[in-house]
Amino acid sequence: MSTGKQLAGLLLLSTALTFPAAALAQSTGAEGPPPTEEEVPDQELTEDVDAANDTVPGDIAEEEQQAEPDISIPGGTIIVTGRRTRDVTRASPQVVTVLDTESIARTGEGDIAGALSRVTGLSQQNGLVYVRGLGDRYSLALLNGLPLPSPQPLSRVVPLDIFPTSVVASSLVQKTYSANFPGEFGGGVVNLTTRAIPTEDFVTISGSLSGDSETTFGPGYTYFGGDYDWTGFDQGRRDVSNYANLQGFFDSGARIGDPDVNVQGVLQDLNDPNLYLLQKIGDLPANFSAGITAGTSLDVGSDGMLGIIATASISNKWRNRFITKQTAVNEDLDLDTDFREFTTDNRVLTNALLGFGLEIGEHKFRLTNLFIHDTLKRASLDQGVDFQDDDEELIQDTAWFERQLLNSQFVGELEFGDLSVDLRAGYAQTQREAPFEWTFEYVRTNNANDPFGDVFLNTLDPQRGGAIVSFSDLTEDLYYGGIDVGYFVNDWLNATVGYAYTDTSRFSTRREFDIRASSGFPEGFGAFRPDNLLGDALIDFAFDPAAQAEAGIGPYNLTIFETTQADPAFQADLEIHAAYGKINLRPFETLSLDVGVRYEDAVQSVEAVEVFANPLGSTSGTLLENDYWLPGGTLTWELTDSLQFRASASKTVARPQFRELIFQTYFDPETNRQFNGNPRLVDSELTNFEARLEYYIGGGSRASVAGFYKDIENPIEVFTSFSDNEIVSGFANAPSAELFGAEVEFQYNYDLVDLGGWFESQQLVAIANYTYTQSEIKVGPDDIARVFPFADQPATNFFDDGVPLTGQSDHLVNFQLGLEDLDRLSQFTVLVKYASERVTGRGAGPLPDIIEEPGLTVDFVVRQGFEVFGGNELEMKLEARNLTGRDYEEFQTNGTTRIDINSYDVGRSISLGASLKF
Numbered sequence: 001m002s003t004g005k006q007l008a009g010l011l012l013l014s015t016a017l018t019f020p021a022a023a024l025a026q027s028t029g030a031e032g033p034p035p036t037e038e039e040v041p042d043q044e045l046t047e048d049v050d051a052a053n054d055t056v057p058g059d060i061a062e063e064e065q066q067a068e069p070d071i072s073i074p075g076g077t078i079i080v081t082g083r084r085t086r087d088v089t090r091a092s093p094q095v096v097t098v099l100d101t102e103s104i105a106r107t108g109e110g111d112i113a114g115a116l117s118r119v120t121g122l123s124q125q126n127g128l129v130y131v132r133g134l135g136d137r138y139s140l141a142l143l144n145g146l147p148l149p150s151p152q153p154l155s156r157v158v159p160l161d162i163f164p165t166s167v168v169a170s171s172l173v174q175k176t177y178s179a180n181f182p183g184e185f186g187g188g189v190v191n192l193t194t195r196a197i198p199t200e201d202f203v204t205i206s207g208s209l210s211g212d213s214e215t216t217f218g219p220g221y222t223y224f225g226g227d228y229d230w231t232g233f234d235q236g237r238r239d240v241s242n243y244a245n246l247q248g249f250f251d252s253g254a255r256i257g258d259p260d261v262n263v264q265g266v267l268q269d270l271n272d273p274n275l276y277l278l279q280k281i282g283d284l285p286a287n288f289s290a291g292i293t294a295g296t297s298l299d300v301g302s303d304g305m306l307g308i309i310a311t312a313s314i315s316n317k318w319r320n321r322f323i324t325k326q327t328a329v330n331e332d333l334d335l336d337t338d339f340r341e342f343t344t345d346n347r348v349l350t351n352a353l354l355g356f357g358l359e360i361g362e363h364k365f366r367l368t369n370l371f372i373h374d375t376l377k378r379a380s381l382d383q384g385v386d387f388q389d390d391d392e393e394l395i396q397d398t399a400w401f402e403r404q405l406l407n408s409q410f411v412g413e414l415e416f417g418d419l420s421v422d423l424r425a426g427y428a429q430t431q432r433e434a435p436f437e438w439t440f441e442y443v444r445t446n447n448a449n450d451p452f453g454d455v456f457l458n459t460l461d462p463q464r465g466g467a468i469v470s471f472s473d474l475t476e477d478l479y480y481g482g483i484d485v486g487y488f489v490n491d492w493l494n495a496t497v498g499y500a501y502t503d504t505s506r507f508s509t510r511r512e513f514d515i516r517a518s519s520g521f522p523e524g525f526g527a528f529r530p531d532n533l534l535g536d537a538l539i540d541f542a543f544d545p546a547a548q549a550e551a552g553i554g555p556y557n558l559t560i561f562e563t564t565q566a567d568p569a570f571q572a573d574l575e576i577h578a579a580y581g582k583i584n585l586r587p588f589e590t591l592s593l594d595v596g597v598r599y600e601d602a603v604q605s606v607e608a609v610e611v612f613a614n615p616l617g618s619t620s621g622t623l624l625e626n627d628y629w630l631p632g633g634t635l636t637w638e639l640t641d642s643l644q645f646r647a648s649a650s651k652t653v654a655r656p657q658f659r660e661l662i663f664q665t666y667f668d669p670e671t672n673r674q675f676n677g678n679p680r681l682v683d684s685e686l687t688n689f690e691a692r693l694e695y696y697i698g699g700g701s702r703a704s705v706a707g708f709y710k711d712i713e714n715p716i717e718v719f720t721s722f723s724d725n726e727i728v729s730g731f732a733n734a735p736s737a738e739l740f741g742a743e744v745e746f747q748y749n750y751d752l753v754d755l756g757g758w759f760e761s762q763q764l765v766a767i768a769n770y771t772y773t774q775s776e777i778k779v780g781p782d783d784i785a786r787v788f789p790f791a792d793q794p795a796t797n798f799f800d801d802g803v804p805l806t807g808q809s810d811h812l813v814n815f816q817l818g819l820e821d822l823d824r825l826s827q828f829t830v831l832v833k834y835a836s837e838r839v840t841g842r843g844a845g846p847l848p849d850i851i852e853e854p855g856l857t858v859d860f861v862v863r864q865g866f867e868v869f870g871g872n873e874l875e876m877k878l879e880a881r882n883l884t885g886r887d888y889e890e891f892q893t894n895g896t897t898r899i900d901i902n903s904y905d906v907g908r909s910i911s912l913g914a915s916l917k918f
Contacts (some may be wrong), residue, residue: 015250040788070169071098071365072144072193072411075180075422075484075496075582088172090696091467093584093594094634095176095646095706104123105384118453138186138654138686144194144368146409146426147182147502149478169193176690176707177632177650178497179596180484185652186686186710194368197294197307197357200904208913210879214905215320219380220284223398224274230316232348232375238400238435240471243269250349253613256513256562263560264543269516271539273531276398278379284344289315289913291351304360312352325384327727328638331846333897339384339393346377362415372405394442394456396530404431409480421692422484422498427477432470437667440530460485460517465526467534470512470564472666476658479503492586497594500575506658507570512668513560517542520556564664567618569609572658576602594879595633599678600653602626607681622664622679622787628653642698647691656681656716657757660731663788673902681787682733685713692743698840701748709740717777718806719798719842720850727901734799735783739808741773753823761823765766767816772779775805777881782872804848806837810835825865840890850901858883872918879911 062658071088088098130223141148174181175188177831211217226235241247245265254261291313300306329336350373358365382395409426442456443464458465484498515534532538540559541547548554562568582596603625608618632650639645641786659666690704714733721728747767752759782797810836818829835854841847862878890902 002135003610007036025122028197070193071172071191072413073142073172073191074145074182074424074482074500075486075498077733087696089702090644090694091245092174093592093636094174094178095648095690095692097173097175099173109119130867140182140185140189140733142181142191143370144366144409144411144424144858146411146424146480146482148407148480149428149430149476149504149506173555175356176646177630177688178634179582179598179630179632180496182500182502182576182578183600183628183630183653183654184687185650186654186684186712192439194366197305197359198297198309201296202917203292204917205292206913206915206917208911209286209878210286210317210375210909210911210913212319212881212907212909213885214322214907215284215318215344216286218320220281220318220320221278221342221381222281222344222377223277223279223379225400226274226375229346229377230348231314232251232316232350232373232402234400234402237272237274238433240435246581247268250511250611253611255565255612255614256560262760263558264539266560267534267539267558269568270436270513270515271534271536272436273535275400275436276396276440277531278396278398280380281344284318284320287315287317287911289313300358300360303549304358307357309355310353312350314348314350317347317349319347321345321904322904323904325382325902326899328847328892328899329387331848331894333388333847333892333894333899335899337384337386339382339395341380341382343380348375348377350372364411364413366409366411368407368409368411370405371408372402372765374405376401380517390446392444392446394444396440396442397438399434399437399441402431402433405429418488420486420488422482422486424480424482424484426480428480429478430474430476432474434470437470437472438530439466439468440533442526452523452527455527457523458528458530459521459523459526460515460533461521462516467515467530468512468563469515470510471510471512474506474508476504494584495582497581498579500576500578502574502578504574505631506572507569507609508572508658508662508664509609510564510664511562511568512564512665514563515636516559518556518559520554522553522556524635545666560794565612567620567663569611570662570664571605571608571609572662574604574655574658576600590638592636593633594636595631597629597631600628600630602628602655604655604661606658609664620679622661622681624655624683624685626653628685642696644694644696645692646694648689649690651685652688654684654686654712654716654756656683660716665728676728676730678731678786679788681715681716681731682734685716687711697748699749699751703746704744706743707741708743710738712737712739715777715805717799717842720844720847727844730787732785732787732798734777734779734785735795736778737775737805737916738778739775739805741771743771744770745769761821763822765816765818765820765821765829767814769814771810772811773808773810773812775808777801777803777805798842803842806839806841809835809838809854825863827861827863829861831859831861833859843892848892848894850890850892852888855886855889856884857881857886868916872916874917875915877911877913879909879913881909881911882906883908 018021036214045673084339089096101710118582170193172191172193174191177185181189210730228235236242241251246269249256249266250263252261256263291311295307295309295313297305297307321341321536323343325339325343328334352371353369355368356366376399378397378399378401380397382397382845383392385392405428407426408430409428410424412421412423413419414423440458442458444456445453445464447453458467460467476871480500482495482498482500486494486496488494511839527531528535528538542558545555548556568768578598578600580596582600584592584594586592604622605624606620606622608620626652628651630651632652634646634648637645659675660677661679661681663679664677666675667673668675675786688708688710690706690708692704694702694704696702714738715737717734718729718733719732721730745766746769750764750766752762752764755762777799779794779795779799781794781889784792785795785798786792787798813832813834815832817831818827820827827855834856837851837853839849840852841850858884860880861874864876866874866876868874885906887905887909888903889900891898893899
């Protein structure tokens with residue numbers, strides 16, 4: 001990637017805009033102390049709080065008068081309901097949960113996905129947040145109220161594990177739909193708001209060291225790659241443009257089998273042992289992270305303030321997985337294959353941010369420029385048995401997955417008395433590159449009649465070995481613009497109207513090449529290790545008939561087959577025009593109604609891009625043109641001063657993700673599974689209902705109970721099939737589904753002042769939540785499923801009536817018990833999380849579904865603050881994770897027999913971090 005040019009362009013963009021924005025402090029794996037009142041100014045929560053007096057009625061609990069977290073969402077401020085409380089959870093006209101800086105820090109999680117998994121009804125898998133058992137396709141992620149593209153091919157929602165917890169001032173989770181948010185709101189929205197303007201100069205330096213029992217100081221695999229791999233940036237060795245023959249072939253529009261293609265030259269360009277020669281490391285190093293954040297502010301005019309925050313950080317983590325991978329041949333789960341895979345991942349995450357904020361009177365402007373670069377370097381070795389022929393196989397994989405996010409966004413919040421205008425605009429680009437992704441396969445027959453029966457051979461023949469290399473590239477651009485206008489009519493009526501435009505464009509290519517030898521290839525050559533098997537000497541020898549004749553070998557030659565020739569590239573686009581109107585009506589002091597409707601007109605297309613001079617005329621395109629009216633409303637009734645009731649209803653949609661529409665094979669390194677898209681998918685439509693009771697005890701303590709129901713038309717589900725003995729997951733619309741359940745949440749803060757002594761300043765904090773969810777797919781005998789490239793089929797060929805939706809756990813439990821000092825930073829927190837088993841994929845044919853069992857995990861976090869060097873703030877943090885040693889399990893079972901699809905030991909981990917603020 002031309003990272004330097006992109007960064008330069010980003011910085012130029014930041015200086016070209018008129019108004020700078022509030023910034024984002026970057027993660028280092030060890031969060032600094034929460035902002036003080038001097039660092040983060042008080043933010044106004046509502047439009048109906050008296051600005052002159054800024055008073056709150058005397059019956060409001062003291063903690064509800066404290067400065068609330070900064071929240072930036074479409075439509076501007078959250079308008080309170082009923083009493084003028086400053087508790088955001090209680091005040092919002094919708095069902096929300098807000099994690100402020102302190103709540104996020106208490107979890108000790110290094111990324112926002114982990115912190116959000118502690119919220120009622122939320123779980124996360126591979127960085128993607130699931131709301132109430134619904135997959136990430138039913139969730140929406142925003143940054144400062146603006147959408148973000150995803151660098152992950154299998155998700156339109158950006159993985160939240162790339163956002164460290166210290167980069168956000170607050171995280172709002174809204175589970176009931178309101179018209180100011182986009183209509184793709186099946187389960188909920190997660191809105192991250194960047195930190196507010198600092199009012200004093202500061203510099204924070206932080207870092208951490210960590211390790212786990214399965215990886216650190218133990219053996220692992222890697223390959224050299226390049227000198228700068230530890231930074232997550234390639235030094236140019238993986239840049240295809242540096243290889244004249246290979247780049248020339250890609251640019252020519254020729255097919256690899258055309259007579260004028262220099263196959264020998266392409267093979268020599270592909271051959272770089274530094275990119276595929278597997279090496280064993282005796283002692284894997286500890287994980288580390290380090291970073292620096294600085295902020296300053298200055299007065300502008302008589303009533304203005306300008307703030308600047310800049311940050312940069314890097315984290316480098318290693319992970320070993322010894323994976324059991326099995327497949328079944330029938331519904332009795334008799335084994336078809338049985339493999340053990342040892343995988344070592346080295347993940348490097350680097351971040352940089354330059355942010356500005358400007359406040360002039362009641363007007364606020366933000367400009368946030370964010371750069372995130374996330375690289376996964378993978379090396380793995382599989383060994384197992386294929387029971388179809390009883391051959392043993394040894395498979396080596398090396399890969400480099402490089403993801404990048406560039407984002408610039410502007411937010412202007414203007415206040416003109418009773419009239420407010422909210423302006424938002426942004427541009428974001430994500431990229432994902434996976435160059436030189438290699439697979440080498442060696443086979444041992446164990447046949448006594450085979451002279452090489454006891455040797456692993458790779459004869460570059462599908463019957464006994466192979467060498468495959470692929471190149472993947474994805475670029476997605478997103479443009480967003482929106483305006484919201486709100487008017488405070490009177491004490492019982494507020495109105496907001498808005499318009500939003502989103503244009504998303506993704507270009508994706510994948511070229512896979514299978515290197516093969518003709519029948520004269522000497523079997524003895526197959527015993528060579530990969531760097532000799534495809535070394536320059538053997539490549540030259542394969543194209544030199546005279547040398548072969550002189551050596552009495554062959555004749556033979558090397559050829560290349562492109563397995564992705566049918567659909568190597570795709571262009572995907574989604575354009576949405578949206579307009580909405582909503583009102584907040586309060587006919588009585590204790591009763592309010594927030595109701596609105598959103599109109600969305602969307603055009604989504606996926607088209608195969610011809611990369612060859614002689615086009616193939618692919619038919620795997622998609623065009624979805626739909627418009628929707630999406631109403632939503634929530635009634636809030638304050639039954640007493642401490643008890644309120646909510647009821648809500650809405651209609652929303654869930655569009656297919658780009659990757660699900662693209663008929664192109666993709667390997668997901670996290671799930672160890674191949675996926676293929678289906679161009680015949682259609683939108684899902686949801687009808688949502690919820691009712692809940694909320695009881696506010698005082699002192700920050702509260703309890704709530706809720707019930708919810710969702711009816712989903714045409715839900716998109718994952719099914720599993722086999723292709724050449726490999727598990728391949730696909731996507732199809734099920735006819736319909738229902739989801740319902742209940743939530744219980746409780747938080748209790750208990751001051752220990754009565755115990756005296758050391759306990760006088762201590763507070764016991766107990767937070768518990770439980771979510772029960774049930775879902776059911778409905779399939780009738782006459783229902784049809786449309787899966788490309790096959791003819792329409794009965795839906796019962798893909799789905800069983802009554803089975804749950806994929807990704808849905810029946811039970812989610814979170815529990816936190818902590819001891820906190822009210823006078824200084826000192827926290828001890830035990831965190832317990834449990835999720836019951838959930839379906840991750842449908843079984844192929846008669847095989848049972850693939851099940852994941854997250855199970856129970858127990859963590860312990862200690863945070864302690866000190867004053868050092870004349871009053872500078874030092875925070876130390878100790879984290880102990882997965883104390884029960886819970887492993888990852890993904891399997892199939894028929895009740896009597898179980899096989900493991902993707903199961904491995906996770907181990908226990910420990911981390912020690914520190915941050916020093918000057």
